[in-house]
Amino acid sequence: MDAISKMSLIELSSHFSALKGEEVCWPRIEKMVSDTAKSWKQSGKAPHELSVMHIWWHTCYELLAPHQIQISAxxxxxxxxxxxxxxxAIIDLSGWSLNAGDKGQDFTFAKDTLIYPKEILRIETHPGSALSFESKAPIWNNQGDKAELKDKDGAVISTWLYGDAAHEDVQISQVNFDGLEAKKEGDEFVEIANNGSATIDLTGWQLTGDKGQLFAFHDGALLKPAGIIRIYTNQYHPSTGGHNFESGKALWSNQGGHAAINDYRQQCVSEYHW
Known part of the structure; x- marks a missing residue:
């Protein structure tokens, strides 16, 4: 990327980083890039042969790639x-790589590998598919492992943890044992926090209590980086994961109790006493 595009990228990045949630949308980004390109043209800093589209293409790629490509399963x-x-945006994955936890367990995307909006690419372990680690032996540890996706410059774009590799980042951060809802206290909840920067796969994990409470996480349940989820007694809140026991009565004693979260091998990951 030339110096003009890099300077434009710096200007855009300062604005882009301030956008949150629904503000990070294509029309907003398009206007941002267009306005910046016009500003550079009018200032005389950009050479005439440097088109608006040239700035648009490079800045969009640099801005969007880290935000829209992620390990999904x-x-x-x-x-x-x-x-x-x-x-x-369509993203060029040329030179990007995946690491399967151990040194030497790497896959590198070939030149001109493109991934389109909403597209999912599957990379198999064993030989025989278009995208493969070409390993005849298993590479993903059944007890737990870490996967990292890196761009062509080696910057980590997405990290995924499961099993014992996720233990140190998962914590029961709160038990709201005294609900405000009369009698049935459906608004009781247990809050689980991710203290790390990786996505954590909770498939097969369980939340248990000292009175026989048991909640099993469904396949594909995730705990986002630096995120929290809540398991309610009998309320549905999508913003915190949408998990609930669907219990018709209160579950957590106001006099004291114990809650624990266990991984899919029933190894205790975090406990909470009150």
Whole structure:
């Protein structure tokens, strides 16, 4: 990328980083890039041959790629990993790589590998598919492992943890045992926090209590980087994961109790006493 595009990228990045949630949308980004390009043209700093489209293409790629490509699934039993483009731009994955936890367990995307908006690419462990680690032996540890997706410059774009590799980042951060809802206290909840920067796969994990409480996380349940989820007694809140026991009565004693979260091998990850 030339110096003009880099300077434009710096200007755009300062604005882009301030956008949150629904503000990070294609029309906003398009206007931002267009306005910056016009400003550079009018200032005389950009050479005439440097078109608006040239700035647009490079800045959009640099800005969007880290925000829209992510590891979306990992199956250690069937030995594959998937990455997804959550949109809106087509991203060139040339030179990007995946690491399967250990040194030497790497896959590098070939030149001109493109991933389109909403597209999912599956990378198999064993030989025989278009995208493969070409390993005859399993590479994903059944007890737990870490996957990293890096761009062509080696910057980490997405990290995925499961099993014992995720233990130190998962914590029961709160138990709201005294609900405000009369009698049935459906607004009781247990809050689980991710203290790390990786996505954590909670498939097969369980939340248990000292009175026989048991909640099993469904396949594909995730705990986002630096995020929290809540498991309510009998309320549905999508903003915190949408998990609930669907219990018709209160579950957590106001006099004291114990809650624990266990991984899919029933290893205790975090406990909370009150």
């Amino acid at each position: 990992l199956n250690y039993r069937d030995e594959y990993i998937e990455i997804k483009n959550i949109g809106p």
